[in-house]
Amino acid sequence: MTNPHTHHSHPPHTLWSELPEGLADHLDLEATLSQPVLQIALDEAASTVTSEPSLIVDLGAGTGVGTVALASRFPTAQIHSIDISPQLLERLGAASVAAGVADRVHAHRVDLDGDWYSGLPRKADLVWAALSLHHVSNPAEVLRRAFEALRPGGLLVLTEMTGTPRFEPGDLGSGRDGLADRLTTNSAAHGSRATLDWSALLDQVGFAPIRHHQSALRADAVTGEGARYLARHLRSRRAQLVEELPMEDLRGLDTAIESIEADMSEVSFTSGRGVWVVARPELPVLQATAASDAAQPVTADRASGRQSSLGKGTIKADVVVVGGGSAGLAAAIALARSRRSVVVIDAGHPRNAPAEGAHNVLGQEGVSPLELLARGRAEAESYGVQIIQGRAARVLGSVDDFTIETDHGAHRVHARRIILATGLVDDLPAIPGVEQAWGRTVLHCPFCHGWEVRDQRIAILTGAEIAVHHVMMFRQLSEHVTLFLHEAADPTEEQSEQLAALNVPVIRTRVERLIVDGTQVQAVEVEGGSTFDTDAVVIAPRFNARTELFEALGGQREATPFGQQIPTDPRGMTAVPGVWAAGNASQQMAMVMASAASGVMAGSAVHGDLGFADLNRAVQTRRDAALADH
Numbered sequence: 001m002t003n004p005h006t007h008h009s010h011p012p013h014t015l016w017s018e019l020p021e022g023l024a025d026h027l028d029l030e031a032t033l034s035q036p037v038l039q040i041a042l043d044e045a046a047s048t049v050t051s052e053p054s055l056i057v058d059l060g061a062g063t064g065v066g067t068v069a070l071a072s073r074f075p076t077a078q079i080h081s082i083d084i085s086p087q088l089l090e091r092l093g094a095a096s097v098a099a100g101v102a103d104r105v106h107a108h109r110v111d112l113d114g115d116w117y118s119g120l121p122r123k124a125d126l127v128w129a130a131l132s133l134h135h136v137s138n139p140a141e142v143l144r145r146a147f148e149a150l151r152p153g154g155l156l157v158l159t160e161m162t163g164t165p166r167f168e169p170g171d172l173g174s175g176r177d178g179l180a181d182r183l184t185t186n187s188a189a190h191g192s193r194a195t196l197d198w199s200a201l202l203d204q205v206g207f208a209p210i211r212h213h214q215s216a217l218r219a220d221a222v223t224g225e226g227a228r229y230l231a232r233h234l235r236s237r238r239a240q241l242v243e244e245l246p247m248e249d250l251r252g253l254d255t256a257i258e259s260i261e262a263d264m265s266e267v268s269f270t271s272g273r274g275v276w277v278v279a280r281p282e283l284p285v286l287q288a289t290a291a292s293d294a295a296q297p298v299t300a301d302r303a304s305g306r307q308s309s310l311g312k313g314t315i316k317a318d319v320v321v322v323g324g325g326s327a328g329l330a331a332a333i334a335l336a337r338s339r340r341s342v343v344v345i346d347a348g349h350p351r352n353a354p355a356e357g358a359h360n361v362l363g364q365e366g367v368s369p370l371e372l373l374a375r376g377r378a379e380a381e382s383y384g385v386q387i388i389q390g391r392a393a394r395v396l397g398s399v400d401d402f403t404i405e406t407d408h409g410a411h412r413v414h415a416r417r418i419i420l421a422t423g424l425v426d427d428l429p430a431i432p433g434v435e436q437a438w439g440r441t442v443l444h445c446p447f448c449h450g451w452e453v454r455d456q457r458i459a460i461l462t463g464a465e466i467a468v469h470h471v472m473m474f475r476q477l478s479e480h481v482t483l484f485l486h487e488a489a490d491p492t493e494e495q496s497e498q499l500a501a502l503n504v505p506v507i508r509t510r511v512e513r514l515i516v517d518g519t520q521v522q523a524v525e526v527e528g529g530s531t532f533d534t535d536a537v538v539i540a541p542r543f544n545a546r547t548e549l550f551e552a553l554g555g556q557r558e559a560t561p562f563g564q565q566i567p568t569d570p571r572g573m574t575a576v577p578g579v580w581a582a583g584n585a586s587q588q589m590a591m592v593m594a595s596a597a598s599g600v601m602a603g604s605a606v607h608g609d610l611g612f613a614d615l616n617r618a619v620q621t622r623r624d625a626a627l628a629d630h
Helices: 013-017 023-033 035-048 065-073 086-099 139-149 179-188 198-205 224-240 247-261 326-336 369-382 446-453 464-475 493-501 548-552 592-629
Strands: 055-058 078-083 105-109 124-130 150-168 208-220 268-279 298-301 306-309 314-322 342-346 386-389 392-398 401-406 412-420 424-427 458-461 481-484 511-517 520-526 531-533 536-539 542-545 558-560 563-565 579-581
Touching (some): 023 065, 023 086, 035 065, 035 124, 035 150, 035 208, 035 268, 035 369, 055 065, 065 078, 065 086, 065 105, 065 124, 078 086, 086 105, 139 150, 139 198, 150 179, 150 198, 179 224, 179 247, 224 247, 224 268, 314 326, 314 592, 326 342, 326 369, 326 592, 342 412, 392 548, 412 592, 446 464, 458 464, 464 481, 464 493, 579 592
Parallel strands (some): 124 150, 298 314, 458 481
Antiparallel strands (some): 150 268, 392 401, 401 412, 424 542, 511 520, 520 531, 558 563
């Protein structure tokens, strides 16, 4: 099911074919609380597909939320959604009609533990499995069927429970110490598959990994939706464990449920969610140690700038660009327009995917980051650039003789030059709520997001060394700015004077969490329970460039006050011969247009470098020929 009940037992499938009263409503409620996770999975799928999908299979309709979201996100796709429950399929039909996508949604009443595969169309571009596989008796078999349902190169997006669910406080507000732990332990004994190693299962089936994102569902009794969810959830647990828990614990659960329903509880529940994006490989798996003499390489057709395949195996190109964001695609286009053969390897996780729009993009203000990249990929491919979905996992060689392999050897590229446009990772502070709202109402850049939060209540949650800078920038946008020191030292006397001059209050108490509804921050809660209403929170992450490939080639990363990056000269050339870097990998503060500009600069510099190398080779060949004639 797209949004099955989150208890961690394995109900018989009769539960899903004949739903208990109220369960469908509970699934709808859970779907609402799961919106941030759903959005992550959709963004991952949209940023990874190389072309608009035409056929999608949803392994679990649930109440229709996921299926309708897929149909809305991919407006040309036919969606085949399966479920065993007639009640849920009925809800799917109603949701599809309400969303205006009923003409593209096809419902199938089948059981994932049965022969669900035979009645569905083959060669799907995308298979979607959201919280449906932990209920089946043999998840590996369902994954094998999903593999067969995909076309080569097709994607599976899997969302599943991970880790151990957690209630807070430990007594659920009942006075029974350890009640939450006993509840979780006894529930796990009923056959939980939340602890399955999904990565290992996917690998066992033969999928090539692209991206794994960890998130969580959170329900708080202080919100209406959270309270309804928790009350239903705890009742379900109580019914499940009524023969196993002592009477004192059952009474404690009753007390907790009554407090939640009376709006007198601060209980919260967190359950881990993992999102895996994997692909059915397009090529047979190549052994990492066997660059076979028998394998026929792909060579470059210089007249067209395209790759021409002489057989399955190694791809040969002038340049391999690692990273398909704005910097990588801009570099690839600059090179391809000069008739260089280019391969882009893209793991499909753009840094700005959570954002609603990209700003300061001349002529395309507010464009969706994913739409911008889709246009960029189309432009690159129109000039003959070959784009490979996958993660560059291994690199070796030296100038004129580099080899890069993607995960499991699914692809191998041999190139004369490398451009690393691998971006960076935002290392977020470990404060509950930050990741959930990151890129929407938890921000870091006034130029990227400032206009959108103008005149709103803005909380600055950064270290003292940059706090005044952030206050100054965002105070220009709103009069309602508050600084939360969290764990930072008190401001200096000079900084205190500056903050007072800007009329910015300073909260010195440690921040416990952000109170978030979906992706909208509502308040900052500090130690002791006090809350401060706010509309946006500004943080200062550590910006850590992905330097692994650079270091594997002998390069040394560079530490900066804000994180780490690949050191380059102004053209993007590194100290490793034949290796360039562009975008956030080498410029931590570069926004979209600056990253694209650095890509163009690096691409043109690499073209010039190759040109001089070709010229020198031609001159030497001519000289050698002249000597041979004598």
